[in-house]
Amino acid sequence: MIALYPGSFDPVTVGHMDIITRAASLFERVVVGVFHNPDKPSGAFPLKERLSLLEIAAGHLANVSFRAFSGLAVEGARACDADVIIRGIRTADDIALEVQMAQLNRALSGIETALLPAAPQFVHISAGMVRQIGCLGGDLTGLVPEKVRPLVLQRLYKANKEGVQDDGV
Numbered sequence: 001m002i003a004l005y006p007g008s009f010d011p012v013t014v015g016h017m018d019i020i021t022r023a024a025s026l027f028e029r030v031v032v033g034v035f036h037n038p039d040k041p042s043g044a045f046p047l048k049e050r051l052s053l054l055e056i057a058a059g060h061l062a063n064v065s066f067r068a069f070s071g072l073a074v075e076g077a078r079a080c081d082a083d084v085i086i087r088g089i090r091t092a093d094d095i096a097l098e099v100q101m102a103q104l105n106r107a108l109s110g111i112e113t114a115l116l117p118a119a120p121q122f123v124h125i126s127a128g129m130v131r132q133i134g135c136l137g138g139d140l141t142g143l144v145p146e147k148v149r150p151l152v153l154q155r156l157y158k159a160n161k162e163g164v165q166d167d168g169v
């Protein structure tokens with residue numbers, strides 16, 4: 001079976017890595033798909049950069065490949081012959097949203113979604129929090145894969161320095 005793991009991955013976190021690794025042991029092939037989330041219009045990392053961070057972090061997994069998509073997740077799933085969509089869930093809020101997305105995606109395409117509960121040590125980690133901590137020059141150890149930590153920090157901190165007016169505080 002082929003699985004598509006769609007997400008924003010803006011940037012990849014250790015929580016994503018946990019889902020990718022577990023999915024890779026469950027399915028013959030896993031395609032990690034970088035999608036635009038219309039609810040998050042301004043991404044911190046360009047799509048190409050998110051893809052290359054994923055390749056650096058998870059490129060060692062032999063049955064995992066990486067692709068950027070535009071459009072619907074179900075169209076991406078069809079384009080890579082995926083039988084199933086994978087999503088990770090952390091909190092009760094995640095479950096409500098993910099069940100709705102899974103039902104909509106099944107209604108649109110017949111493709112089922114398998115939800116993998118996050119490992120307990122990662123439930124507090126989100127890409128949004130990583131962006132916030134990184135922008136302010138905080139320590140990303142244990143939050144993003146070690147191989148990409150300097151790249152993520154450099155990009156976030158630099159973008160913040162360039163984009164924020166110094167108000168003297």
Ligand code: PNS
Pocket residue numbers: 006007008009035036037038039040071072073074100101102104105
């Ligand atoms: O990592 P995220 O931001 O939680 O991922 C959300 C994502 C990218 C999976 C979702 O926004 C998505 O599927 N985007 C593609 C557009 C789409 O198919 N929307 C309908 C979802 S029911």
